[in-house]
Amino acid sequence: MQRHIAVLTLFAVAACGGGEKSAADSTGAQDAMPSSSSSSVDLNGAGATFPYPIYSKWFSDYATKTGVKINYQSIGSGGGIKQLSEGTVDFGASDGPMSDADIAKAKGGKVLHFPTVLGADVIIYNLPQITAPLRLTGELVADIFLGKITKWNDQRIAAVNRGVALPAKDMLVVHRSDGSGTTYIFTDYLATISPAWASGPGRGKEVKWPVGLGGKGNEGVAGTVKQTPGSIGYAELAYATQNKLASALLQNSSGAFVEASVASITAAAEGASGSLGPESDYRVSIVNAAGAAAYPISSFTWLLVYETQADAAKGQKLVDFMKWMYAEGQSSAPALDYAPLPAALSQQLTARLASVKLGATP
Amino acid sequence: MTAGPPVVAGAAEGALPSAPIASIRGASLGDRIYRIATLACATAVPILLLLIAFEIGSAAWPALDKAGLSFLTSSDWDPVRENFGAAPMIYGTIVSSLIALVLATPLALGVAVFLSEFASPRIRQPIAFLVDLLAAIPSVVYGLWGVFVLMPILREDLMPFLADTLKLGNTPFFSGPAYGPSMLAAGIILAIMILPYISAVSREVLMAVPRSQREAALALGATRWETIRDAVVPYARSGILGGIILGLARALGETMAVTMLIGNRHEISASLFAPGYTLASVIANEFAEATGELHTSALMACGAVLFAVTLTMNAMARWLVYKVSK
Numbered sequence: 204m205q206r207h208i209a210v211l212t213l214f215a216v217a218a219c220g221g222g223e224k225s226a227a228d229s230t231g232a233q234d235a236m237p238s239s240s241s242s243s244v245d246l247n248g249a250g251a252t253f254p255y256p257i258y259s260k261w262f263s264d265y266a267t268k269t270g271v272k273i274n275y276q277s278i279g280s281g282g283g284i285k286q287l288s289e290g291t292v293d294f295g296a297s298d299g300p301m302s303d304a305d306i307a308k309a310k311g312g313k314v315l316h317f318p319t320v321l322g323a324d325v326i327i328y329n330l331p332q333i334t335a336p337l338r339l340t341g342e343l344v345a346d347i348f349l350g351k352i353t354k355w356n357d358q359r360i361a362a363v364n365r366g367v368a369l370p371a372k373d374m375l376v377v378h379r380s381d382g383s384g385t386t387y388i389f390t391d392y393l394a395t396i397s398p399a400w401a402s403g404p405g406r407g408k409e410v411k412w413p414v415g416l417g418g419k420g421n422e423g424v425a426g427t428v429k430q431t432p433g434s435i436g437y438a439e440l441a442y443a444t445q446n447k448l449a450s451a452l453l454q455n456s457s458g459a460f461v462e463a464s465v466a467s468i469t470a471a472a473e474g475a476s477g478s479l480g481p482e483s484d485y486r487v488s489i490v491n492a493a494g495a496a497a498y499p500i501s502s503f504t505w506l507l508v509y510e511t512q513a514d515a516a517k518g519q520k521l522v523d524f525m526k527w528m529y530a531e532g533q534s535s536a537p538a539l540d541y542a543p544l545p546a547a548l549s550q551q552l553t554a555r556l557a558s559v560k561l562g563a564t565p
Numbered sequence: 566m567t568a569g570p571p572v573v574a575g576a577a578e579g580a581l582p583s584a585p586i587a588s589i590r591g592a593s594l595g596d597r598i599y600r601i602a603t604l605a606c607a608t609a610v611p612i613l614l615l616l617i618a619f620e621i622g623s624a625a626w627p628a629l630d631k632a633g634l635s636f637l638t639s640s641d642w643d644p645v646r647e648n649f650g651a652a653p654m655i656y657g658t659i660v661s662s663l664i665a666l667v668l669a670t671p672l673a674l675g676v677a678v679f680l681s682e683f684a685s686p687r688i689r690q691p692i693a694f695l696v697d698l699l700a701a702i703p704s705v706v707y708g709l710w711g712v713f714v715l716m717p718i719l720r721e722d723l724m725p726f727l728a729d730t731l732k733l734g735n736t737p738f739f740s741g742p743a744y745g746p747s748m749l750a751a752g753i754i755l756a757i758m759i760l761p762y763i764s765a766v767s768r769e770v771l772m773a774v775p776r777s778q779r780e781a782a783l784a785l786g787a788t789r790w791e792t793i794r795d796a797v798v799p800y801a802r803s804g805i806l807g808g809i810i811l812g813l814a815r816a817l818g819e820t821m822a823v824t825m826l827i828g829n830r831h832e833i834s835a836s837l838f839a840p841g842y843t844l845a846s847v848i849a850n851e852f853a854e855a856t857g858e859l860h861t862s863a864l865m866a867c868g869a870v871l872f873a874v875t876l877t878m879n880a881m882a883r884w885l886v887y888k889v890s891k
Binding site for chain 1: 641642643644645646712713716717720742744745746824825828829830831840846849850851853854855856860
C-alpha cells in the first residue's frame with residue numbers, strides 16, 4: 204500500500220511539474236506584457252455556463268495576443284457568485300445580477316457588474332402541421348406556462364395567428380428542471396409581463412412551475428419538445444439556432460412580432476441603454492425593452508469584479524482585458540450566436556472601468 | 566470492470582476464524598504493525614461514514630429546522646419563496662425503485678436459473694458475460710438511450726397498449742395523458758440497470774448449491790422444475806435476496822438516467838404515466854445554481870433523507886434475509 208502511495212505521489216508531482224513547465228514555456232515565448240508574472244495562470248474566474256463559449260474564445264484570443272492567461276471555470280452563476288464572495292477567484296460571472304444582500308456578504312467589498320454580451324431565450328414548439336412561424340404575445344406565453352391555456356386552438360392564440368389552422372391538441376409545457384440563467388431570464392420576462400406570474404411562480408433560476416414536465420438542460424427541454432407533438436418550451440437562442448428548432452415570433456413592447464436574432468437582441472439593449480446613465484450600476488433587466496425591433500426576452504450576462512482590487516497587478520490585468528474585450532472582443536460574438544453590446548454602451552462601460560480602484564485594501 | 570458486480574453471498578458468512586490472530590502471545594513485530602495497519606483501515610471507513618453523515622446533517626439543519634416535519638410531508642417546493650417539502654421526491658425514489666425491482670427480479674432470476682441449471686458451458690459463458698456487461702454501461706448512456714429509444718416506444722406503443730388494449734386506463738395507476746417522461750419510464754430504465762446485479766449474484770449463488778441437493782431431489786422422482794423450485798432455489802434464497810438488496814441499493818441512488826426520464830415534477834400522482842421526481846435527481850438538478858442558503862440547505866436535507874431512506878430499506882431487507890435464512 205505504501206509503495207502505491209509513493210507511486211501515486213510521483214505521478215502527481217510529475218503531472219504538476221509538467222503542466223507548469225509547458226505553461227511557462229508558452230508564456231515566455233510571447234512575453235509581451237511587462238507586468239506578466241512568473242505563475243502559469245494570471246487570472247482565475249468562475250461562473251456562468253451560458254457565456255462560456257464566447258468567454259473561452261476571448262481568453263484564448265487574448266492569451267495569444269498578450270500572453271496573459273485567464274483560467275475560467277464554468278461552474279454555474281450561483282457557484283461563481285459564491286467563489287467571488289469567498290475571494291477564491293479574481294472575478295466572477297453570472298447570468299443574473301447579484302442581490303444587495305449577496306453583495307453585502309462578499310468578503311472583498313463592493314462588487315461591480317459589467318455586462319459583456321447579450322443572450323436571449325426563444326419559445327420553441329412542436330406543431331408538425333404548421334409551417335409559418337407561430338406568433339405569440341407575452342400574456343399568451345405567461346398563460347400557457349400558468350396552465351390557463353391548455354389547447355393549441357385556444358381563441359386567444361387564434362386571434363394573433365389569423366389564417367393558421369391550429370390543431371385542437373392539448374399543450375404539453377416543457378421547462379428546465381435544473382436551476383439556470385435561461386430560466387431566470389424567462390421568468391423575469393413573464394413576471395414583467397404578467398401580474399399573475401409575478402404573484403405566482405415569480406422570478407428565479409428555479410421556480411415552482413404550475414404545469415409541465417422538467418427537462419435537464421437546454422438539450423433535455425429541446426429533446427422532449429422535438430419528440431412530442433403539441434409541446435412548447437423555451438431554450439437559449441444559440442442552442443435553438445444550432446439545432447434548427449422552430450421558434451415563435453414574440454410581440455415586443457411596441458406591438459411588433461419579432462424573431463429572435465443577434466440584431467433584434469442588440470436592439471433590445473439599445474432600447475434599454477437609453478435609461479442607463481453613467482451612474483448606473485448596470486444591474487438592470489432588459490426584458491420587454493423599448494424599440495420597434497427589440498426582441499423581448501433578452502438579457503445581459505455580467506462579469507463580477509470587486510471595485511477595490513487588493514492585488515494591484517492582477518487588478519490591472521483584469522482591467523486591461525476588459526478594455527480589450529469591449530474594444531475588440533465584441534466583434535467575435537455574433538459568430539457564436541451571442542449578441543454584441545451596442546457600440547455606445549461598450550464605450551460607456553470602458554469609461555466605467557476607471558472606477559475600479561487598484562491596490563488599496565478595502 | 567472485469568469480473569462483473571461484486572458477490573454478496575450469505576453462505577460465506579460465519580466462515581471467519583473465531584480467534585483473532587493478534588491475541589496469540591508473542592506475535593512478532595511485523596504482525597503487530599500489520600495488525601495496526603489493518604485496524605486503521607477497518608476503522609477509517611466507519612469514521613468516514615460518520616463524518617459524512619455529520620456534515621450532511623449539519624448542512625441540512627437550517628432547512629429542517631425551518632420546515633420541521635413538513636419537510637417530509639409537504640409537496641410544496643418553491644425556491645423563490647423558500648418553502649421546501651420533499652414528499653414527492655421521497656415517494657418517487659421509493660416507487661421508481663420498487664417498479665424496477667418488480668420488473669427486474671423475475672427476469673434476473675429467469676436468467677440466473679437458466680444459466681445455472683440448463684445452459685451448457687458453451688452458451689453460459691457468452692450470455693453471462695453479456696448480461697454482466699449491462700452493469701458496465703455508464704448511466705448517462707442509459708439516459709440517452711431512454712430518451713431516444715425507450716420514450717417513443719412508451720409513448721406510442723406501451724402506454725396506449727396498457728391504457729387502451731388492456732383497459733387499465735380506468736384504474737388510477739395507468740390513467741392520464743401518455744407523454745413519455747414518467748415514473749414508469751424511470752422504473753423501466755432502473756430495472757434494466759439493476760438486472761445484471763441481481764442476475765450475477767443469483768447465478769453465482771445457484772451455482773454454489775451442492776450437486777447432492779439436486780441429485781437427492783431427482784432421486785426422489787422430482788421433475789427438473791420441481792428440483793429447482795423445491796431443492797435449489799430455497800437453498801439459495803438468502804443469497805438471492807442479497808442480490809435483490811444490492812439491486813435495490815443501486816436503484817435508490819441512481820441519478821443521471823432517472824433525471825433524464827422521470828419528468829422532474831414536484832407532485833405525487835398515483836398514475837405511473839405521470840411525471841415524478843427523486844431525491845437524487847433534485848440534488849443533481851438544482852445544486853449547481855442554488856444561490857440562497859436555505860435552498861442549498863434544503864438540498865442537503867434531501868441528501869440526508871436519501872441516506873435515511875437507503876438505510877431503512879436496507880435494514881428492512883436485511884431483516885428479511887435474516888428471517889428467510891432462519
